Amino acid sequence: MPLVRLTIAYDGADYHGWQRQEGLRTIQGEIERALRELTGEATVVEGAGRTDAGVHALAQVAAFTTTSSIAPERFAPALNARLPADIRARESRLAPEGFHPRFSARGKTYLYRVRTGSQPPLFDRRFVHHHRGALDLAAMRAGAAALVGAHDFRAFTPAQQPKEETVRTVRSIRLFEHPWGGEPATGRPVATAHLLVTGEGFLWNMVRIIAGTLLDVGRGRTPPGEVADILSSRDRRRAGPTLPARGLFLARVYY
């Protein structure tokens, strides 16, 4: 049976996350429903990342097997005709045998967006976290440097959580100002900080807590040099807040 690989973007604001849940609107549930309508067969779709409620994706990767005679590259347009406007199939193609979107992934990049400025965003409000004051991006970069590498990220996941191993490898953290989503003509300067975290794997909420900790650095609450201490403390209470889902995007999956 052909194995089809899908690249999907979505606005997660109105979903209870990726994972299928009985009676709730989820990304996986919507895609499986659309596939069932399309092929007539019940199909399980595996995703590379099980994004939480409200989290978005620029390029989630998923895969499914099918007995359908539809050519693999035709699934994307056919699904788009059956998916709601806030989920879009970007591309579909035949996957190599044994491909698994999660287990085959060598790494992922998450994007966290923070808008600064006196007024909260209007048109972009579903896709960005708002911070009223200015941010010192240089300080945030200095703080971020302590997180790059293989570390025990126990301080960066909910305290009750980890039964599992909490060592993860962060390959890079990049931070820059990005014009995307600037709101024109309000007469006020708008800046959007884009935090890109690339790693081999992530703990639950890890990117949102990294973003919250670096936001504390950027606003002057936490000295950049303290990030290394927070990391080595392995104490969730030392790290910053879990920032809201609306600013988070699964940006890319590497194979």
Added chain:
Amino acid sequence: MPLVRLTIAYDGADYHGWQRQEGLRTIQGEIERALRELTGEATVVEGAGRTDAGVHALAQVAAFTTTSSIAPERFAPALNARLPADIRARESRLAPEGFHPRFSARGKTYLYRVRTGSQPPLFDRRFVHHHRGALDLAAMRAGAAALVGAHDFRAFTPAQQPKEETVRTVRSIRLFEHPWGGEPATGRPVATAHLLVTGEGFLWNMVRIIAGTLLDVGRGRTPPGEVADILSSRDRRRAGPTLPARGLFLARVYY
């Protein structure tokens, strides 16, 4: 009684337009409700432009009189605490005696946004009209030139409509590619054409029909030289389609 001038931005996608209508969600209705909650008095808010259902505003101007002792510049933040997230008061200040947002206006600029590209927009889908093919912006500019000046715009308003005088003065039409709302990381080039129409007054649907006519020029259906003939025909059937509300913004009001 103090006369207060408000500048307002809104995402009109979930509203039945500006104008108060019993039992329907409208921008004027929401602002009047918020003012009543704030001051305890029933207040009529006049707007510069009565935007249709689904139309947005970057800087709508409105005004109201009040007996409240709230300082004029405090109304914007106080209203924002009582308005939904898709309506934002940008600024409030004392207006000069006799100021009327509509009758005092010397002109307005409307913005119409068209996204080109093979795939419909995802994150920006509420704020742009999608056109699959490429657009010839130079041809559109050439066509637009015929519309600048004082003309009878009867061909650019619904045929059943005009009892009223249909001569209007368009001061300028500008068209350019704008990065606002570009969608990153999908691997596909994205272009957004911004059409800015400035005039002393507008007929109902005039900007959306101008945009539809120029889109026909941009896609090669209508030669640029034919726009002058469409205008002088005074025949609605000769002009292009009325483009959807979602791409339209009241961008600025001049006093």
